[in-house]
Amino acid sequence: MTNDKTLTSSGFYVSQEAPIQTDNPVPTPQAAPPDILRCAYIELVVTDLKRSRDFYVDALGLIVTEEDEETVYLRTFEEFIHHNLVLRQGPVAAVAAFSYRVRTPEDLDQAVAFYTELGCRVERRADGFTKGIGDSVRVEDPLGFPYEFFHEVEHVERLAWRYDLYTPGALVRLDHFNQVTPDVPRATKFMQDLGFRVTEDIQDEAGTVYAAWMRRKPTVHDTAMTGGDGPRMHHVAFATHEKHNILSICDKLGALRISDHIERGPGRHGVSNAFYLYLRDPDGHRVEIYTQDYYTGDPDNPVVTWDVHDNQRRDWWGNPVVPSWYTEASLVLDLDGKPKPVVARTDSSEMAVTIGADGFSYTRQGDDAGELPSWKQGEYKLGHQL
């Protein structure tokens, strides 16, 4: 790795600037980007609205702000805007919009200018694309993702103090999105132009970037770019207050005999230091439950770089990542509602370089794979058969 990275006592590196370069950048627009506050909501197309509602409302306990035959608008306990999740009945499971709130109404003009200059398709609706939200801009961004920006929004009651309504696994905030894209450096550079700052990434010694995390609000991320065939949505994440809340979600899924919605975890991330769980909804959309990352709001917040071979990067406890977590993701829609074609990643895949016959992971730098204890060998050596 380059010599401006400092090895920490925890085994990862820190640097001042994100150590990510791209040979294939999206041009930087002259227009200033909109001032984005935070990831605000995601719109998911689901193929069986009733089943999805059962999952998100009855099992996960999200709060219904409003609903009709075709659509359910859901929010978390600490939210005061109309929704953090829209479920919309449709023919193909996909993501219709990654939606961000901007600081002022005027930021929408900037969004239009920014994406128009990039040659992107841009659509603006004064009455918004969903209930509860006013003037909005939707774009197909240069990476192929449907992004939305809005400022005007209906305020609803923040139910943070309504402990009589809390379930043991209460979801209190939308935390972040995670997007799958073939070329992570290109995507990262574009997001930096949009005003995001990188907080962590995963690389190998040759500089291949496997994933990068980036933020507007001062948490580890509002979105992340995960290397893979894309554009696709890797997951959307909701936060709980404490770790036991996440465990109780698993317990409840067990009690409901739908534990097969659990894909990976719970565990502790290396990246972000957060506690996590990955679920798959009835359409296979991946949902993370997440708690306790750290403050990143200083402009010189150290960027953390993980070695792709560090077996604790994605799970601090060294528990294996299931192959589906690397390979499966949700389609995204264009502004006509048609699935975007998926482009294959050509760089090395993280799964290939870390699992199985061709892969290599270590617990301690300098160890070789032959030193894995017997109970770990199966886990990491089987991957190539999948």
Next chain:
Amino acid sequence: MTNDKTLTSSGFYVSQEAPIQTDNPVPTPQAAPPDILRCAYIELVVTDLKRSRDFYVDALGLIVTEEDEETVYLRTFEEFIHHNLVLRQGPVAAVAAFSYRVRTPEDLDQAVAFYTELGCRVERRADGFTKGIGDSVRVEDPLGFPYEFFHEVEHVERLAWRYDLYTPGALVRLDHFNQVTPDVPRATKFMQDLGFRVTEDIQDEAGTVYAAWMRRKPTVHDTAMTGGDGPRMHHVAFATHEKHNILSICDKLGALRISDHIERGPGRHGVSNAFYLYLRDPDGHRVEIYTQDYYTGDPDNPVVTWDVHDNQRRDWWGNPVVPSWYTEASLVLDLDGKPKPVVARTDSSEMAVTIGADGFSYTRQGDDAGELPSWKQGEYKLGHQL
């Protein structure tokens, strides 16, 4: 209360603008305020450095970045700047500086201009006032408090992943300050001019403001103004990850037979919705341990107003506030290191209007004090004897 406040289902009010007016404002400077990132550290003068170190390091588990005969520099587990707390041996227990980090080096010029225009005493040191910190500005602000601003700072390792070093009550962030001032509306207006936004306050039906919370980073506060004889420091607060971490601090103080450092709590705040504990250090400086407030970063984040008579405003469980919590606070120093004279509050005191013979608190709006159960009567009716 004025009619732009909306009563919520939780018993408090929300409004769009902080419903606080002052007849006695500090003039708003022409100069723009510095762009403050967050509260960063507090410098406490302590009268027995060894005893204070025992408390903050051995009992509370803060990390020693650096120390010498006269001074100990401490930080939290998730911090990457040199320190969050400076303990300095001195003759009188007091606060030497409330220190904030600003976005750029140039913000120090703005700080100088801003306070100079207000006629405040301003001192700038290119090498900083403490180790680990560069170019800094200290002022005696119009409210009488010693404020510091800096940008340059020595980076140290963020120990967030060093779970081998965590104690059961690990402190992970500096969360906020809390200042005592006689005229809360005047102080609030001044802080708004400095760029802070009010998130919550406590008022009575006549509009008397007893306390107000205000933020730069998107939590409930970076500092709060508490009505009382001032300028004094009410407390400094550190965050833990979870509630059990706070309970374990109490358990440990018990095991060390120094439980008399516990002044109030643990409990759940009404204001901020956070879980809390108040300790008093060996000099009587008050330290809060705090966890789990909510995101406030949107510009239209609803302002929460609590009725001073609502018995759940300061403790959501209705547990009484001990009188010392209202009356005792730390002196603050001027830039020569001399204690600032304390000016008496002339508005009603929160303690007087809520506890004892003249006071009144309710659990449910509309109840009268005569309806208190026997076990609550003693708690709330005795206050006036103290």
Next chain:
Amino acid sequence: MTNDKTLTSSGFYVSQEAPIQTDNPVPTPQAAPPDILRCAYIELVVTDLKRSRDFYVDALGLIVTEEDEETVYLRTFEEFIHHNLVLRQGPVAAVAAFSYRVRTPEDLDQAVAFYTELGCRVERRADGFTKGIGDSVRVEDPLGFPYEFFHEVEHVERLAWRYDLYTPGALVRLDHFNQVTPDVPRATKFMQDLGFRVTEDIQDEAGTVYAAWMRRKPTVHDTAMTGGDGPRMHHVAFATHEKHNILSICDKLGALRISDHIERGPGRHGVSNAFYLYLRDPDGHRVEIYTQDYYTGDPDNPVVTWDVHDNQRRDWWGNPVVPSWYTEASLVLDLDGKPKPVVARTDSSEMAVTIGADGFSYTRQGDDAGELPSWKQGEYKLGHQL
């Protein structure tokens, strides 16, 4: 204290035999006592069944096994017998029975013989006194308490795995009773004859016993004897899994605006080392929520003796005990359903010797009361005015 007690590093004493002597014993019967398994349920007479049901079912989340116009039968999540709590509508709030399960049906014959020999009133019903329970013996014991013994019981589903039904404050077990009696040594000796073993007690240097804890199942207690005017019921206690469950009960009572049900806590006990909360139900019956005491099942389990002046004995964090907790308790009924007359305690009262003008408490042995910090003085010196 006598020299067979060993001072521990935690500030209390341990000894092999309960250091409790009585000059006024209940005669030890020739008949062997019944083999008691555990405290099993309590029958409470309540004056407004609807209001009590709201409290125990809607607020606390106990499970309704069965109910009719006059009675509600409730159980905890891990219970497999019909009920742990019976609420029965009646004219005077009181305890109708402290009920224990015995090992075999034949133990009922032994219970009859044991109490008959003592001259107690004994009543046996082959069909039980409540639904769900078969052959039962009720007695007015020599201390004046209505005790019940039974073995036959209807099994119901243990809902321990039904996490879909859990609330954040789920109650999982009945843990213990606590009885108020004027003469603790006499009561303790009698309970030892009944087969209980003392686990902890509170004494002063003169040997006055203020309270004693005793067990059949291997926890700190199935019941305790608290010195005071009696016979009365001090409280009944239910267990949660973790401490946050108890905190969430407080949060919920706040959200329901019935936080005035909280009398004392939450806190950590010195005695038992458990985490606790005391509530008062709509009739004033005291309910403890309790978690995490320790295993006591070895016959030589060390008996812990606390000094009544140790301020951490009842709250390990040194938080004050509210006076009502010492003075208020529930009446108990005789077998005709009439309240038992209450006999005054003549020994020193724990409240008097520890709070206020005549009392004295220390945090560290050897300290004197004058050393209390200002925030503690009010708490402990005011007691005598109550």
Next chain:
Amino acid sequence: MTNDKTLTSSGFYVSQEAPIQTDNPVPTPQAAPPDILRCAYIELVVTDLKRSRDFYVDALGLIVTEEDEETVYLRTFEEFIHHNLVLRQGPVAAVAAFSYRVRTPEDLDQAVAFYTELGCRVERRADGFTKGIGDSVRVEDPLGFPYEFFHEVEHVERLAWRYDLYTPGALVRLDHFNQVTPDVPRATKFMQDLGFRVTEDIQDEAGTVYAAWMRRKPTVHDTAMTGGDGPRMHHVAFATHEKHNILSICDKLGALRISDHIERGPGRHGVSNAFYLYLRDPDGHRVEIYTQDYYTGDPDNPVVTWDVHDNQRRDWWGNPVVPSWYTEASLVLDLDGKPKPVVARTDSSEMAVTIGADGFSYTRQGDDAGELPSWKQGEYKLGHQL
């Protein structure tokens, strides 16, 4: 399954008597068994005492009662007897003794009679086999395991209140052993003769028993019998107070870069309803960290029977069991210190019937394996390749 089992709403069965029959019983002795209180300690032979001490003391935080060149005696925070774990340096990693405490000194005579009648090798030492323990009996039991019984023991301070010594993952009790034996019904019947009561088991529809849990103290178990090549030790389990304590152990192993000690979990068991984690010590001895099972002390405590094909039986969240957990275990020693030969299991193996080409597991009864979501197929279908 036989018709005296009742299907519960949680998907397992309950019955009154353990539904386990054996065609090949160990004869029931005429002599009464000793009255066993609880599992008390395990003696592990380790090949590198320093490394093992680092693991158990520095990483897991067990308390050193006493140690010398060859041996380390360790206990948990709530223990008052000399030790719960003995590490002894030796040439082959193995278990030297599963040790149980009995109620009285005389129970040792009964142990001698009981095992002598069975023709077992029995050795008694008035001064005990380890420091801190007096008169003891060791036997090679009919199943081939080295069992010890003792009553006399040195009392040491119970450090339950010493929160100043607690680490975030403090181990508070020895909870249970788990033994591997080829013929579970035979072993179960023998343990019932020794006075144990079955609490849970795993069977298939043909009545093959894969594992059974049995207790003396009123928890789910003091030991369990797991079907496999034996006699071997599957694991020894220590308890924490709460689930976050277990998570913090994982976090700490990650920070120490020894996360490869984690074999399985953390997770929620179906059997026992406890929260768990499995570690492997430096010699591969398996250690479980465990919390929150349920009270089983009533003589008619319902026996829980799990279907071997129920994918939530061993992990309530449906997470897969790693193959090593089924196949690897520790040797046990005979009374001369020589490893006991291992006899192969001839009944079906749980791994074979549940994982891979020949196996079948369901989340919901009636589902077939083809309905597994993609992310679960890999997990359960790959097993046969291992």
